Amino acid sequence: MTVISPDVAAADAWATAICNRITVDDTSVLDDLEGGTSIRGGVLAVIGDAVIRWGGTSRRSCGQGWTNG
Numbered sequence: 510m511t512v513i514s515p516d517v518a519a520a521d522a523w524a525t526a527i528c529n530r531i532t533v534d535d536t537s538v539l540d541d542l543e544g545g546t547s548i549r550g551g552v553l554a555v556i557g558d559a560v561i562r563w564g565g566t567s568r569r570s571c572g573q574g575w576t577n578g
Contacts, residue, residue, distance in 0.1 A: 513550025513564070523548055532556065539563045 510528050514520040523542070530538040533556050542548050542563065551564030 510555075511553045512548060513552070514548045515550075516548075519548060523552075527552065527554065531561070533559045533561075536561055536563075 510524050510531075512520040512524040512527070514523070527538050531554055539552060539561075542552070548564065551562065554561040
């Protein structure tokens with residue numbers, strides 16, 4: 510689980526909250542991030558073989574890393 514935000518405390522709190530609720534079949538916790546939070550970057554969750562992305566995370570090829578926006 511990675512939460513990208515300029516607010517480190519909010520990113521940590523949201524990462525904990527998301528980990529406690531998210532499943533492959535239920536990603537509704539991500540709906541809570543819409544508006545009203547300081548999470549502007551994005552969320553990346555890996556659950557087994559599933560990769561779940563929300564927000565402004567962009568996938569890059571190996572070696573280029575993850576970017577915001």
